[in-house]
Amino acid sequence: MARPVTTKARARATYRHGDLRRALLEAGIALARDGGPEAVVLREATRRAGVVPNAAYRHFASRQDLLNAVRAAALAAVARAMEAELAAVPEGTPEEVARFSLRAIGLGYLRFAEEEPGLFRTAFAVPGGLEVGADPSSRGESGLGPFQLLGDALDKMVAAGLLPPERRPGAEFLAWSAVHGFAMLVLEGPLHGFGPAERREIGARVIEMVEKGLEVPRPAVSRKASPAKRGERALDLGQGEAASQSEA
Amino acid sequence: MARPVTTKARARATYRHGDLRRALLEAGIALARDGGPEAVVLREATRRAGVVPNAAYRHFASRQDLLNAVRAAALAAVARAMEAELAAVPEGTPEEVARFSLRAIGLGYLRFAEEEPGLFRTAFAVPGGLEVGADPSSRGESGLGPFQLLGDALDKMVAAGLLPPERRPGAEFLAWSAVHGFAMLVLEGPLHGFGPAERREIGARVIEMVEKGLEVPRPAVSRKASPAKRGERALDLGQGEAASQSEA
DNA sequence: ATGTTTTGTGGACAGCGTACACAATACGGC
DNA sequence: GCCGTATTGTGTACGCTGTCCACAAAACAT
Numbered sequence: 001m002a003r004p005v006t007t008k009a010r011a012r013a014t015y016r017h018g019d020l021r022r023a024l025l026e027a028g029i030a031l032a033r034d035g036g037p038e039a040v041v042l043r044e045a046t047r048r049a050g051v052v053p054n055a056a057y058r059h060f061a062s063r064q065d066l067l068n069a070v071r072a073a074a075l076a077a078v079a080r081a082m083e084a085e086l087a088a089v090p091e092g093t094p095e096e097v098a099r100f101s102l103r104a105i106g107l108g109y110l111r112f113a114e115e116e117p118g119l120f121r122t123a124f125a126v127p128g129g130l131e132v133g134a135d136p137s138s139r140g141e142s143g144l145g146p147f148q149l150l151g152d153a154l155d156k157m158v159a160a161g162l163l164p165p166e167r168r169p170g171a172e173f174l175a176w177s178a179v180h181g182f183a184m185l186v187l188e189g190p191l192h193g194f195g196p197a198e199r200r201e202i203g204a205r206v207i208e209m210v211e212k213g214l215e216v217p218r219p220a221v222s223r224k225a226s227p228a229k230r231g232e233r234a235l236d237l238g239q240g241e242a243a244s245q246s247e248a
Numbered sequence: 249m250a251r252p253v254t255t256k257a258r259a260r261a262t263y264r265h266g267d268l269r270r271a272l273l274e275a276g277i278a279l280a281r282d283g284g285p286e287a288v289v290l291r292e293a294t295r296r297a298g299v300v301p302n303a304a305y306r307h308f309a310s311r312q313d314l315l316n317a318v319r320a321a322a323l324a325a326v327a328r329a330m331e332a333e334l335a336a337v338p339e340g341t342p343e344e345v346a347r348f349s350l351r352a353i354g355l356g357y358l359r360f361a362e363e364e365p366g367l368f369r370t371a372f373a374v375p376g377g378l379e380v381g382a383d384p385s386s387r388g389e390s391g392l393g394p395f396q397l398l399g400d401a402l403d404k405m406v407a408a409g410l411l412p413p414e415r416r417p418g419a420e421f422l423a424w425s426a427v428h429g430f431a432m433l434v435l436e437g438p439l440h441g442f443g444p445a446e447r448r449e450i451g452a453r454v455i456e457m458v459e460k461g462l463e464v465p466r467p468a469v470s471r472k473a474s475p476a477k478r479g480e481r482a483l484d485l486g487q488g489e490a491a492s493q494s495e496a
Numbered sequence: 497a498t499g500t501t502t503t504g505t506g507g508a509c510a511g512c513g514t515a516c517a518c519a520a521t522a523c524g525g526c
Numbered sequence: 527g528c529c530g531t532a533t534t535g536t537g538t539a540c541g542c543t544g545t546c547c548a549c550a551a552a553a554c555a556t
Contacts, residue, residue: 015504015551042544054545055504063544124436125373147438170450173433177454181429185421188372190395202418206425209461213453263520263535290513302514303535311513 014050021059023049028070032122040067040122067122072138074123077116079140082108082149098160099211101153106179106207109146113183114199121187124180150175154214163214175210182206262298269307271297276318280370288315288370315370320386322371325364327388330356330397346408347459349401354427354455357394361431362447369435372428398423402462411462423458430454 017023027048031039042063043053060066085108089100113120139145144152150172157163163171182203185191191199265271275296279287290311291301308314333356337348361368387393392400398420405411411419430451433439439447 016502016553017504020503041542043542052505053543054506054547057545058503124432170446170453173430173439173450174453174457176438177430177433178426178457179429180432181427182421182425184372184428184432185425190424191421198418202421205418205422205461209422209426209457212460213457264522264533265535268534289511291511300536301512302516302537305514306534 017049017051017055020049020051020055023051024056024059024066025069025073028066029073029119032070032074033116033118036118036121037067037071037125039118040070042066068135069137071122072135074116074119075135075138075145076140077119078109078112078123078146079138079142079144079149081112082146083140083142084108085111086149094156094160095162098153098156098162101156102175102211103207105150105153106175106210107203109179110183110186110203113186114196117187120183125184147172147176157214167214171214174213178206178210178213265297265299265303268297268299268303271299272304272307272314273317273321276314277321277367280318280322281364281366284366284369285315285319285373287366288318290314316383317385319370320383322364322367323383323386323393324388325367326357326360326371326394327386327390327392327397329360330394331388331390332356333359334397342404342408343410346401346404346410349404350423350459351455353398353401354423354451354458357427358431358434358451361434365435368431373432395420395424405462415462419462422461426454426458426461 024045027045028040030048031041031044040063042056042060045066046053046056049055056066060069082105085104086101089097089104091097092100140149142149154163154168154171154175158165158168186199186203191202194202272293275293276288278296279289279292288311290304290308293314294301294304297303304314308317330353333352334349337345337352339345340348388397390397402411402416402419402423406413406416434447434451439450442450
């Protein structure tokens, strides 16, 4: 309602929608919010926009294209959740700020996963693949996406001397792995048996784990006892295994 | 081919398939292997089994039911990948065995994710939810599912004195979070820019992080400075937010 | 006012999951 | 061996989906 007609507001004819693209995007976001990515159905979005199915193709190349736009919006929402948490970080020494910033990032992430599971899954549980910083519409208020916000927090930790610079490269993946994995477990069921308080407790331990994992300069465990043969083949098994591993 | 006919092998009439359920399951597994869960299409499975679409309904209540069976098989495959890695753990002191068992679990998990992304995603990236130990057909050779295997490894660590007993509850979620999250990042794209060697390096650091995170008895960081107001409001974005968060 | 570009409509198609009625086969009791 | 019954695969059909095409209406440039 009250769409901004481009020239003269000839109120009778609804042929021109005014801002169909936005309407479709918002319908898609609403669908994703309750139902996740698979609920983003093109025809349903057009239905909600009060328009014939094919009209969508004037604004999105395909359902996947619409879904990508919804995903960008969901990523932006994740970024905003992080920013909201960052804004609550109290003043203090650079060390404190850095440490609590990292924590805030993690908490914002988990908070969003728990409160907006549909959008969260849309943002991340994507079959096709995920470009971390590509789409500019996936940023938060600060103009940064979730991934950049995490990187910033880690940079602050380096500056504050909490994270050895040589451990900085790849550190976002350590942090992201732990928190993202936890969010996935929460969403996918394994932690549904736990109450919210227990989940938060475990979530806090996950974040602690990240902090611990980043701080140590080198593993205390010597790898001397590591079996030689595993070092060689490492992660490639390759042939023969995949062929026979269907369930009998 | 060469299906075991139940009574007399009247080779001409193919009306009775022999073991359609198994054929459908294997077709479903094949579909999931290259294409992930969304590629498990009921009609295509029946096509591959050489049967009319509705025949599937004599063996599976719905597409979702077939998908669940495929998922169980995929979980069993994950368990077998873990077991294969466990079998390579060398003899040694209980501490060594315990530590390397945990590492083997993680490596097996990551190895499977990298080698069988389709099956891995089918096993875990499930919209509906995931029962960790429910289905008996989701176990490996040892009769244990992936989750129980991890639990066993952690129990071994407690027995070896590497993990304080009071930290044992919930520990599988810490470990699982980190490794599962890393696997997801590998599958979903963010780490596609890295070569296999770098991915393995980061994966190893993730596992180190888990080990570090489990060993420490209590967090060194006091939480005194945590902002109070955050406890109250938690996460309500609610109104007006979705409306304005589309990219213009 | 007129021609061009943009945007929404109408109709169609193949593919999907699934429901119902029906036919072919296997099995259990005689 | 025969026959009723339960099992399992077939045929047809419906509504849903994403997408293509030709066409019409509105907006814009001239």
